[in-house]
Amino acid sequence: MQDKPLVEVKKLQKNYGDTEVLKEIDGTVMPGQVICVIGPSGSGKSTFLRCLNMLETPTAGQVLFEGKDTQKFSEEELTTLRERMGMVFQSFNLFPNLTVLDNLKLAPIRVKKMSDKDAEEKAMGLLKRVGLEEKANVYPNSLSGGQAQRVAIARALAMDPEMLLFDEPTSALDPEMVGEVLAVMKELAEDGMTMVVVTHEMGFAREVANEVWFMADGYILEKNKPNEMFEHPQNPRTKDFISKIINS
Amino acid sequence: MKVKGRNVLLTIMTLCLSLLFLFTVQPAHHTAYAADDSLQKIKDRGSIIMATSPDYPPYEFQVSKNGKSQVVGMDVDIMRQVAKDLGVKLVIKSMSYDSVLVAVETGKADVAMSGINPTAKRRQSVDFSKIYYNGGQSFLINKTDVGKYKNKAALAHKKIGAQTGTLQYNLAKTKIPGATVKGMDKNTDLVLALKTHKIDALGIETPSAEAYVKNDHDLAMIKSGYKLNKNETGSAMAFKKGSGTLAAAVNKSIDKIKAKHLTTQYLANAGKYMKVNTNNTSMVHYWTYFAKGIEYTLLISAISVIFGVLLGTILALMRFSKSKVLKAISVAYVEFVRGTPLMVQVMFVYFGVGIIVNLPALLSGIIAVSLNSGAYVEEIIRGGINSVDKGQTEASASLGLAKGDTMRFIILPQALKNIWPALGNEFVSLVKESSIVSIIGVTDLIYQLNIVRADTYRGVMPVFVAMCIYFVMTFILTRILNYFEGRMKHAR
Ligand SMILES: Nc1ncnc2c1ncn2[C@@H]1O[C@H](COP(=O)(O)OP(=O)(O)OP(=O)(O)O)[C@@H](O)[C@H]1O
Ligand SMILES: [Mg+2]
Numbered sequence: 001m002q003d004k005p006l007v008e009v010k011k012l013q014k015n016y017g018d019t020e021v022l023k024e025i026d027g028t029v030m031p032g033q034v035i036c037v038i039g040p041s042g043s044g045k046s047t048f049l050r051c052l053n054m055l056e057t058p059t060a061g062q063v064l065f066e067g068k069d070t071q072k073f074s075e076e077e078l079t080t081l082r083e084r085m086g087m088v089f090q091s092f093n094l095f096p097n098l099t100v101l102d103n104l105k106l107a108p109i110r111v112k113k114m115s116d117k118d119a120e121e122k123a124m125g126l127l128k129r130v131g132l133e134e135k136a137n138v139y140p141n142s143l144s145g146g147q148a149q150r151v152a153i154a155r156a157l158a159m160d161p162e163m164l165l166f167d168e169p170t171s172a173l174d175p176e177m178v179g180e181v182l183a184v185m186k187e188l189a190e191d192g193m194t195m196v197v198v199t200h201e202m203g204f205a206r207e208v209a210n211e212v213w214f215m216a217d218g219y220i221l222e223k224n225k226p227n228e229m230f231e232h233p234q235n236p237r238t239k240d241f242i243s244k245i246i247n248s
Numbered sequence: 249m250k251v252k253g254r255n256v257l258l259t260i261m262t263l264c265l266s267l268l269f270l271f272t273v274q275p276a277h278h279t280a281y282a283a284d285d286s287l288q289k290i291k292d293r294g295s296i297i298m299a300t301s302p303d304y305p306p307y308e309f310q311v312s313k314n315g316k317s318q319v320v321g322m323d324v325d326i327m328r329q330v331a332k333d334l335g336v337k338l339v340i341k342s343m344s345y346d347s348v349l350v351a352v353e354t355g356k357a358d359v360a361m362s363g364i365n366p367t368a369k370r371r372q373s374v375d376f377s378k379i380y381y382n383g384g385q386s387f388l389i390n391k392t393d394v395g396k397y398k399n400k401a402a403l404a405h406k407k408i409g410a411q412t413g414t415l416q417y418n419l420a421k422t423k424i425p426g427a428t429v430k431g432m433d434k435n436t437d438l439v440l441a442l443k444t445h446k447i448d449a450l451g452i453e454t455p456s457a458e459a460y461v462k463n464d465h466d467l468a469m470i471k472s473g474y475k476l477n478k479n480e481t482g483s484a485m486a487f488k489k490g491s492g493t494l495a496a497a498v499n500k501s502i503d504k505i506k507a508k509h510l511t512t513q514y515l516a517n518a519g520k521y522m523k524v525n526t527n528n529t530s531m532v533h534y535w536t537y538f539a540k541g542i543e544y545t546l547l548i549s550a551i552s553v554i555f556g557v558l559l560g561t562i563l564a565l566m567r568f569s570k571s572k573v574l575k576a577i578s579v580a581y582v583e584f585v586r587g588t589p590l591m592v593q594v595m596f597v598y599f600g601v602g603i604i605v606n607l608p609a610l611l612s613g614i615i616a617v618s619l620n621s622g623a624y625v626e627e628i629i630r631g632g633i634n635s636v637d638k639g640q641t642e643a644s645a646s647l648g649l650a651k652g653d654t655m656r657f658i659i660l661p662q663a664l665k666n667i668w669p670a671l672g673n674e675f676v677s678l679v680k681e682s683s684i685v686s687i688i689g690v691t692d693l694i695y696q697l698n699i700v701r702a703d704t705y706r707g708v709m710p711v712f713v714a715m716c717i718y719f720v721m722t723f724i725l726t727r728i729l730n731y732f733e734g735r736m737k738h739a740r
Contacts, residue, residue, distance in 0.1 A: 050642075053646060055642055055645060055646065079650070082646055082647065082648035083648045086647070087642075087646035089639060089642070091639055093637075093639040093640060093642065093643035094643075095643070095644075095657075095658050095662075097658065097661040097662050097665070098657075098658075106647075106657060107648060107649055110649055110650070110653050110657070111647065111648045111649060152643075155647070156646075156647070159647060159648065
């Protein structure tokens with residue numbers, strides 16, 4: 001990992017009105033790295049992810065993508081940024097008015113100007129990869145949570161991103177479905193996908209992550225290798241939080 | 249927030265001012281500089297257009313002749329003679345009585361003829377022909393009261409009914425001591441009020457009174473005994489101000505008609521029609537009238553709801569656009585339309601816009617109702633768009649989809665599905681509210697209902713039939729809409 005960083009975050013700050021959600025965030029994501037972000041509810045994890053692909057505009061500070069300031073991006077550059085940085089949501093956010101196949105095809109056709117045939121081929125390939133080929137022509141409402149999240153991952157992959165953001169991808173799932181989604185994510189990581197994952201799945205973090213970031217009160221209070229973080233947390237807040245998730 | 253509000257207010261005020269400008273400045277400009285080509289225009293066109301409210305037998309009323317409904321009566325016969333003298337064809341435009349004078353002022357018609365008394369007030373806004381007929385004034389009373397009300401003096405301190413804005417109304421007010429005068433729009437309603445003893449007597453022109461007495465054996469009439477200036481109490485034709493050449497030509501015909509005493513014959517003709525008319529006053533006999541009314545009511549509602557949805561969608565998209573101007577226009581439009589009655593909007597489109605482009609009544613009605621519905625549909629659609637989960641927009645943006653694509657492929661389809669029931673309700677309420685177009689003479693159910701009432705001299709029954717028809721229509725529509733709503737739910 002001697003490449004240049006893919007994403008650099010410098011003194012990122014985000015306020016909603018008078019509420020300071022992110023106070024000062026610094027961090028670097030190298031190509032191929034998997035970062036897990038943990039932290040108590042309301043600490044600003046989602047907000048942080050959304051600042052990375054500019055779903056939210058930072059109040060101050062910078063997010064650099066390949067060294068370029070994302071806040072100075074033109075409309076086209078912004079589209080390119082989002083093509084290259086996919087996102088998977090806690091509540092899937094599949095489009096209920098479109099079939100599974102059309103969910104996957106829409107963006108490649110409209111944004112990448114892919115032909116219908118190519119988009120379909122690509123979509124079917126991805127559905128096969130997440131094991132949901134036979135669901136191509138159903139509507140999202142008839143999918144189980146685990147299936148829906150795998151479709152959502154396939155939809156993000158349809159744009160050929162170099163990086164994926166996951167916002168608690170398994171926390172809306174019944175426990176028996178968590179495994180199938182994590183398995184897909186693990187495979188992606190093994191294939192070298194750069195990922196920033198907000199998750200409390202410690203097993204996944206231990207196995208897959210290069211680094212774990214602990215976020216609280218609008219700061220990243222601790223960054224470390226997963227084993228170090230979970231076994232020897234340094235910051236008292238981290239200790240407290242980790243003991244809570246272990247015991248829950 | 250405050251600044252935005254002020255912007256919107258400004259836009260609305262600008263809109264109002266431009267409307268005012270249109271109404272006040274434009275017509276004045278026209279009359280001031282236009283030469284009097286009123287007669288030449290008619291001759292060039294080859295036809296003379298007469299505005300009338302055919303619910304006033306024997307002056308003008310509607311009959312079905314060989315299955316076709318037609319306006320007949322003394323006024324029509326006179327006008328036919330005038331047209332013949334001018335060497336042109338006669339075209340009759342039916343509308344409510346309130347609208348006939350506006351129709352000539354705005355150029356929708358060349359002449360208004362509807363048993364109109366040329367009062368001093370009316371002379372300020374239109375020109376009048378000579379008096380072509382002076383029927384005299386009478387009172388209609390219930391036959392049971394014949395002994396009680398022998399003459400005008402007996403009516404002092406009683407309740408007198410009269411058509412609002414008519415000579416009869418003013419006479420009752422000024423010449424009967426202590427009388428309470430009750431005004432209504434239609435003589436048919438007034439007769440009903442008389443028969444149900446809501447009023448004691450009804451001031452009405454003698455020929456009309458005679459028609460009612462002949463056709464309804466519960467009624468009787470007494471002469472009014474008013475001492476009147478003949479020049480104000482007879483009936484005359486109205487023209488747009490500055491139509492001297494037309495008025496002169498028409499007056500020549502009137503002189504001829506008077507000299508030959510043709511009106512006597514015309515009245516006799518009308519009497520014959522009225523007899524045919526009232527042979528069979530059962531509602532079944534008039535089913536074609538109601539059927540036509542239903543057809544127009546459904547037509548107007550269906551077309552208007554389609555254009556309303558199109559317009560509403562555009563307005564809603566404008567509302568969500570980044571451009572402040574588009575947003576302000578949309579807000580101002582919706583506020584303005586919602587803040588004014590549909591009736592005024594219908595009249596504005598027909599008469600006001602009519603100054604610039606001449607729109608037929610049906611088209612004007614459809615346009616007005618569509619424009620009105622658009623504002624309400626905008627709110628429905630806006631609600632539908634807001635009801636779509638925010639996550640949808642985010643997911644779409646995270647894929648790099650443009651705002652327009654997001655709206656088109658993701659938000660709008662979901663919004664439309666959510667608001668389907670509300671749109672259905674809008675359609676059902678249009679079926680009811682579109683009834684207002686009857687005032688400009690669109691033959692919708694309400695208009696037809698009034699024709700049937702005038703024709704049959706029956707006040708309540710046609711209203712009851714129309715009420716049932718409206719209910720059946722909206723009931724069936726609601727069922728159909730529910731059925732499709734259910735189907736849409738199962739589709740997912
Ligand atoms: N659009 C917004 N407007 C105002 N406040 C917001 C908005 N979005 C988030 N917040 C606030 O910012 C804070 C951080 O929210 P965020 O969703 O980033 O937290 P989180 O760490 O993801 O929490 P969770 O674990 O519950 O998902 C919360 O207090 C939230 O109420
Ligand atoms: Mg969150």
